[in-house]
Amino acid sequence: MSRYLLKRIATALFTAYLVATLTFFIMNLVPGGPFLSEKAVTPTAQKAMEAKYGLDKPLGQQYLTYMNGLIHGDLGLSIKKRGRTVADIISTKFPVSARLGGIAMLVAVLVGVPLGSIAAFKRGKTVDNILVVLSTGGIAIPSFLSSTLLLYIFSTKLKLLSSIGLENPSNYIMPVIALSLYPTFYIARLMRSSMLDVMGQDYMRTARAKGVSTVKMIFKHALRNAILPVITYMGPLLASLMTGSFIIEKIFNIPGLGSEFVGAITSRDYPMIMGTTIFLAVFVIFMNVLVDIAYAIVDPRIKLK
Numbered sequence: 001m002s003r004y005l006l007k008r009i010a011t012a013l014f015t016a017y018l019v020a021t022l023t024f025f026i027m028n029l030v031p032g033g034p035f036l037s038e039k040a041v042t043p044t045a046q047k048a049m050e051a052k053y054g055l056d057k058p059l060g061q062q063y064l065t066y067m068n069g070l071i072h073g074d075l076g077l078s079i080k081k082r083g084r085t086v087a088d089i090i091s092t093k094f095p096v097s098a099r100l101g102g103i104a105m106l107v108a109v110l111v112g113v114p115l116g117s118i119a120a121f122k123r124g125k126t127v128d129n130i131l132v133v134l135s136t137g138g139i140a141i142p143s144f145l146s147s148t149l150l151l152y153i154f155s156t157k158l159k160l161l162s163s164i165g166l167e168n169p170s171n172y173i174m175p176v177i178a179l180s181l182y183p184t185f186y187i188a189r190l191m192r193s194s195m196l197d198v199m200g201q202d203y204m205r206t207a208r209a210k211g212v213s214t215v216k217m218i219f220k221h222a223l224r225n226a227i228l229p230v231i232t233y234m235g236p237l238l239a240s241l242m243t244g245s246f247i248i249e250k251i252f253n254i255p256g257l258g259s260e261f262v263g264a265i266t267s268r269d270y271p272m273i274m275g276t277t278i279f280l281a282v283f284v285i286f287m288n289v290l291v292d293i294a295y296a297i298v299d300p301r302i303k304l305k
Helices: 002-029 043-052 059-071 086-121 126-140 143-157 169-199 202-209 214-226 228-242 246-251 257-266 270-298
Strands: none
Touching (some): 086 169, 086 214, 086 257, 086 270, 126 169, 169 214, 202 214, 228 270
């Protein structure tokens, strides 16, 4: 286990370095700059601001300066939110996105896994057909459309739920539904396919021949093996949900990391773009490591090397 973790940490550091390097140079290849949208900024003032943030230096020197700061844990100062560091903004915004994403992930798993299992055990029957249609529709509907429909029905027409922020527990209902809709039905389809494959194995036919109850077959024999593909999907999905859904946070005006990242791109806040991209990459890598460990826990036949 120790050797495996050291290997993954080394791989993670190298991957994070590649992500940081590619993001830095691609970001600087895009025409424009962070001060072009500023009103009434004289050329002298613009040069002074560029000098303050080191943007007047050659690109290679900017890169070395940034990477040196990154090694020491310094993500730099935000250009648009002056006086605040990128690390401070991420630490403030990430808990909001993490709380929303964590709830959405919990809903997706608690609903998607049972739906997929039921559909597999009722294969070809009415329940299975209904679930297949629902899951296909749920996957096909984009999040901005589901969010708009939820706002129109529950906020505009029925006036039951607030459409802004997360001040009250009820404010989580619409964002969580919109955020969990796709992963719920994707997990259901994934679980159905995996469960059907497991049910065709010899040990499942033997258990059925011995008269083992359906509930025992699902939870003792089938679920543990069928859930492995779902665990694989949960790693990057959880990282994506917890670091903020850009569209959902913008539509519902949620002050999370996703909306902050979108704002940084539109305003060309280079340090903020770099910081959030690197944070997301590291988080995804970390979640993938946890998935590998969970694999070994769920299925002892899998060894970490």
